[in-house]
Amino acid sequence: MNLRSILSVGPTLWGIGIFLVILGGSAPWIPGFLLTLVTGLLIWATLAYSLNLITGLVGYVSFGHVVFMAFGGYALAFGVGALNLHPVVGVALGAAVGLALALGIGLVTLRFRGVYFAIATLVIAVAALYIVLDIEELGDGKGIILNPAVEPLSVFYTILVTLAIEVGVTYAITHGRIGYGIRSIKGDEDAANTLGINAARIKLFVYALSGLFAGAAGGVYAWNVSGAFPYSSFSLTFSLQMLAMIVIGGMGTLLGPLIGTVAVYLPSQVFLTIPLLSGLQFTVIGLVVIIIALFVPGGIVGTLRKYIPEFRGMLE
Amino acid sequence: MTRVLEVSQVHKYFGGVRAVQGVSLAVQEGNVIGLIGPNGSGKSTLLNLIAGVMKPTKGRISLDGQRIDGWPAHRIVEQGIAKTHQIPKPFLAMTCRENVAVAAMFGSNKQKDQSEALETAGRVLTLVGLEGKADSISSNLTVQERKRLEFARVLGTGARILLLDEIFAGLSPEELRDAIGMFTQVQKEVGFGALVVEHVMRAVLTVSGHVVVIEEGTKIADGSPREVVENPAVIEAYLGAEAVHAPT
Numbered sequence: 001m002n003l004r005s006i007l008s009v010g011p012t013l014w015g016i017g018i019f020l021v022i023l024g025g026s027a028p029w030i031p032g033f034l035l036t037l038v039t040g041l042l043i044w045a046t047l048a049y050s051l052n053l054i055t056g057l058v059g060y061v062s063f064g065h066v067v068f069m070a071f072g073g074y075a076l077a078f079g080v081g082a083l084n085l086h087p088v089v090g091v092a093l094g095a096a097v098g099l100a101l102a103l104g105i106g107l108v109t110l111r112f113r114g115v116y117f118a119i120a121t122l123v124i125a126v127a128a129l130y131i132v133l134d135i136e137e138l139g140d141g142k143g144i145i146l147n148p149a150v151e152p153l154s155v156f157y158t159i160l161v162t163l164a165i166e167v168g169v170t171y172a173i174t175h176g177r178i179g180y181g182i183r184s185i186k187g188d189e190d191a192a193n194t195l196g197i198n199a200a201r202i203k204l205f206v207y208a209l210s211g212l213f214a215g216a217a218g219g220v221y222a223w224n225v226s227g228a229f230p231y232s233s234f235s236l237t238f239s240l241q242m243l244a245m246i247v248i249g250g251m252g253t254l255l256g257p258l259i260g261t262v263a264v265y266l267p268s269q270v271f272l273t274i275p276l277l278s279g280l281q282f283t284v285i286g287l288v289v290i291i292i293a294l295f296v297p298g299g300i301v302g303t304l305r306k307y308i309p310e311f312r313g314m315l316e
Numbered sequence: 317m318t319r320v321l322e323v324s325q326v327h328k329y330f331g332g333v334r335a336v337q338g339v340s341l342a343v344q345e346g347n348v349i350g351l352i353g354p355n356g357s358g359k360s361t362l363l364n365l366i367a368g369v370m371k372p373t374k375g376r377i378s379l380d381g382q383r384i385d386g387w388p389a390h391r392i393v394e395q396g397i398a399k400t401h402q403i404p405k406p407f408l409a410m411t412c413r414e415n416v417a418v419a420a421m422f423g424s425n426k427q428k429d430q431s432e433a434l435e436t437a438g439r440v441l442t443l444v445g446l447e448g449k450a451d452s453i454s455s456n457l458t459v460q461e462r463k464r465l466e467f468a469r470v471l472g473t474g475a476r477i478l479l480l481d482e483i484f485a486g487l488s489p490e491e492l493r494d495a496i497g498m499f500t501q502v503q504k505e506v507g508f509g510a511l512v513v514e515h516v517m518r519a520v521l522t523v524s525g526h527v528v529v530i531e532e533g534t535k536i537a538d539g540s541p542r543e544v545v546e547n548p549a550v551i552e553a554y555l556g557a558e559a560v561h562a563p564t
Contacts, residue, residue, distance in 0.1 A: 177422075177430065180414070180417065180421055180430075181418075181421075183407065183409065183410065183418075184407050184410075184422075186409075187406075187408060187409055188405045188408075190369070190401070190405060191405035191407065192407075192418075193369075193388070193389040194389050194390075194398065194399055195390075195398070195418055195419045195422055195473060196394055196398075196419070196422035196423040196426075196473055197422045198390045199390070200388075
């Protein structure tokens with residue numbers, strides 16, 4: 001990649017890049033409670049981009065994405081707790097576990113299409129919880145508690161860098177030859193195969209990347225909350241929240257997952273602080289997702305692109 | 317070297333249904349072979365078997381002597397055999413140019429460079445008379461245009477043997493005349509070999525030099541277009557036994 005191709009990456013990638021750099025530069029001066037909030041936002045953005053890879057770009061709706069997040073979290077908790085690894089190495093371990101799991105699960109489930117794939121991933125997510133509950137090394141059903149001496153800035157920078165890499169990867173695989181392959185599979189997988197595209201391999205590749213980043217995000221999440229606990233780690237609301245984020249932001253776009261994360265995460269946090277509304281956030285998210293799916297299927301970014309011509313060249 | 321696709325004694329069973337039973341034929345680069353037969357006679361199944369969409373139950377399919385039966389579809393395209401879909405399957409979110417560029421990037425040409433592939437696509441679209449629609453989103457195309465785009469995509473792969481599934485169906489008499497003219501012209505220019513499955517007799521008899529007739533999965537006749545239409549077995553298959561003996 002030469003300098004010119006780096007400079008010509010388009011306003012969306014530039015915009016996200018500058019946003020992340022400013023965030024990274026100002027982090028040391030951000031007050032503690034706000035830094036926690038932003039770290040949470042970045043973890044969720046990483047998860048949303050991860051789901052966006054397989055669901056937004058390739059068109060395979062996964063309801064079981066929480067599996068990669070949860071095992072990433074357990075990998076970090078086990079690595080840090082039992083093996084005394086540095087948490088950043090633990091996050092890398094989480095990423096590796098996410099990648100390996102996605103390769104294994106994808107090899108089987110990516111043969112199914114449409115709703116059958118969605119069901120298969122959902123079943124795996126439910127089954128995974130009961131497997132973990134029985135593993136002695138993973139807390140024997142009670143989870144793993146870590147020593148809570150967490151340095152907030154380290155967590156913040158780890159997830160910031162992870163997200164930056166992930167956005168870069170998303171851009172790279174949506175442009176160029178493989179991007180055409182991915183779009184073709186989303187458009188019509190049979191036609192893609194008969195034009196020479198090895199759909200099975202491309203799907204597995206994208207799914208593996210998706211698992212890798214979800215695993216890393218899950219690792220950071222566990223680090224941030226100082227442990228991994230079965231019932232909360234494998235909660236299906238995590239899967240659904242990721243899905244809500246990309247549906248609201250705009251599936252398959254470069255900016256959509258970030259916008260969707262902000263649109264879902266910040267209001268949820270507000271709901272959580274008001275006792276009367278706490279717990280209602282999922283009802284509201286659910287309603288918003290239904291409305292978006294019915295009336296504005298492109299999500300926020302897709303709709304802006306559709307109705308405002310000036311945005312079409314700028315927004316990806 | 318002239319490339320040859322050979323199909324010998326190919327069978328395909330779906331449970332108890334014997335869709336294809338021991339069909340043999342050959343297609344040489346540069347020649348157009350028509351494949352006709354009544355509805356449900358196994359024509360499309362045979363194309364799917366060759367293209368790798370399905371695996372034959374028995375038999376042998378080879379290209380230049382190398383066995384390719386049972387290979388996945390994408391590898392068969394890489395070898396230079398490409399099939400159109402009976403019901404066109406364009407990538408609806410892409411422009412026509414992008415649709416064909418995908419074929420150029422991933423087909424047997426494997427043009428890794430995007431701008432080269434897009435150029436190839438432009439040339440191919442001109443060949444099939446879709447140059448005016450090159451930058452239209454393919455979901456805006458009419459059925460006739462979609463059929464042409466299917467044809468353009470298989471050309472874009474760089475295939476030397478094309479498997480064309482009813483690309484002349486559903487056209488008005490005028491459109492049919494134009495389509496046949498376009499096809500003949502492109503075939504002469506590109507020099508591909510083709511196996512053309514067709515219901516429209518006028519089209520298949522005009523474009524092919526040799527015609528194979530199958531009925532209930534078995535080959536019943538084989539010859540020049542004229543020989544085939546005069547063959548009693550073929551008349552019987554299409555019109556019933558009385559037609560053969562009817563006074564004319």
